[in-house]
Amino acid sequence: xxxxxxxxxxxxxxxxxxxxxxxxxVGFIYVGPAADYGYNMSMDLGRIEVEKDFPGMETxxxxxxxxxxxxxxxxxxxxxxDTGIIFATSYGYLDYAIELGEKYPDVxxxxxxxxxxxxxxxxxxxxxxxxxxxxxxxxxxxxxSNKLGFIGAFQIPQLFRxxxxxxxxxxSVNPDxxxxxxxxxxxxxxxxxxxxxxxxxxxxxxxxxxxxxSPITIAEAAQKTGTMIVGKDVDVSDRAGDVWLTxxxxxWGPMMVEQVQAIQDGTWTPSHVRGDxxxxxxxxxxxxPKVPQEVVDEVLAAKAKILSGELDIWSGPIVTQSGETxxxxxxxxxxxxxxSMGFMVQGVTGSAS
Numbered sequence: 166x167x168x169x170x171x172x173x174x175x176x177x178x179x180x181x182x183x184x185x186x187x188x189x190x191v192g193f194i195y196v197g198p199a200a201d202y203g204y205n206m207s208m209d210l211g212r213i214e215v216e217k218d219f220p221g222m223e224t225x226x227x228x229x230x231x232x233x234x235x236x237x238x239x240x241x242x243x244x245x246x247d248t249g250i251i252f253a254t255s256y257g258y259l260d261y262a263i264e265l266g267e268k269y270p271d272v273x274x275x276x277x278x279x280x281x282x283x284x285x286x287x288x289x290x291x292x293x294x295x296x297x298x299x300x301x302x303x304x305x306x307x308x309x310s311n312k313l314g315f316i317g318a319f320q321i322p323q324l325f326r327x328x329x330x331x332x333x334x335x336x337s338v339n340p341d342x343x344x345x346x347x348x349x350x351x352x353x354x355x356x357x358x359x360x361x362x363x364x365x366x367x368x369x370x371x372x373x374x375x376x377x378x379s380p381i382t383i384a385e386a387a388q389k390t391g392t393m394i395v396g397k398d399v400d401v402s403d404r405a406g407d408v409w410l411t412x413x414x415x416x417w418g419p420m421m422v423e424q425v426q427a428i429q430d431g432t433w434t435p436s437h438v439r440g441d442x443x444x445x446x447x448x449x450x451x452x453x454p455k456v457p458q459e460v461v462d463e464v465l466a467a468k469a470k471i472l473s474g475e476l477d478i479w480s481g482p483i484v485t486q487s488g489e490t491x492x493x494x495x496x497x498x499x500x501x502x503x504x505s506m507g508f509m510v511q512g513v514t515g516s517a518s
Contacts, residue, residue, distance in 0.1 A: 301334025
């Protein structure tokens with residue numbers, strides 16, 4: 166009789182009958198390999214910290230899952246094995262998590278960087294904007310050509326934020342700098358990334374920043390051309406030689422641990438959890454050997470102002486490529502506008518659409 170009842174429920178709800186989700190089983194889904202020495206590795210380092218903080222916890226990892234319906238199939242596979250918490254770590258996973266959350270209301274979904282929540286889907290993110298602004302200051306001081314380059318994967322708010330923060334930081338110490346942006350159309354496109362570094366060098370661009378899934382290819386290509394670089398996601402200063410200037414890394418572990426603990430305690434509610442440079446969830450990487458002490462001191466002084474609240478990098482005036490003033494002098498951009506950013510600032514060459 167019991168099995169018939171379960172079947173009936175499944176037919177009515179359209180959902181297969183699974184055991185109750187186990188909140189000691191946590192799943193992680195990455196859009197690339199966990200060992201990419203970049204974004205996915207930063208997330209996996211967070212997973213490792215979760216395992217350390219919760220003895221006996223079982224974590225499950227799926228790597229190289231595209232931002233398509235494939236991620237729904239992967240999440241459902243996790244749920245079939247009673248996974249109770251799922252970290253959907255890539256930008257394009259959000260809608261699939263929301264949709265699947267409606268089907269499995271007892272499973273908790275945590276998405277990286279989204280701006281939508283539901284009854285059982287929350288988001289988490291660490292704003293690296295302040296760090297990118299500081300790295301831009303280094304680039305603005307170190308460039309000899311006043312030409313900077315940026316290699317980005319997709320035209321999405323998180324990348325516009327990095328590009329704009331980096332450019333504003335550079336302009337704050339060197340108003341003559343310009344920025345050229347190249348889009349690769351993929352999170353991991355080694356050949357396109359290497360080609361972009363070479364093309365930038367041919368154009369006289371002598372500092373390159375990036376936001377793709379792994380900085381390794383760019384670091385290697387930059388050493389061949391002698392182009393100075395700024396890293397992102399994971400500290401790869403030991404792999405970039407003397408072309409390294411600085412970078413911005415993520416420290417997801419503490420945030421992930423807090424979210425898992427809240428779920429297990431029954432105190433979790435779906436919300437937009439955010440960290441930043443001040444909270445330690447984003448980290449300014451070490452300075453490279455070429456960076457003079459006076460530049461280090463200047464940047465660290467600006468960092469102190471950011472941490473104290475004296476400096477807000479999104480305070481106006483902020484002007485777009487087309488000359489439109491987005492943030493007037495005296496105003497500060499609000500979080501909703503920052504997280505939905507779809508423009509690039511004046512001084513940047515490249516398409517925002």
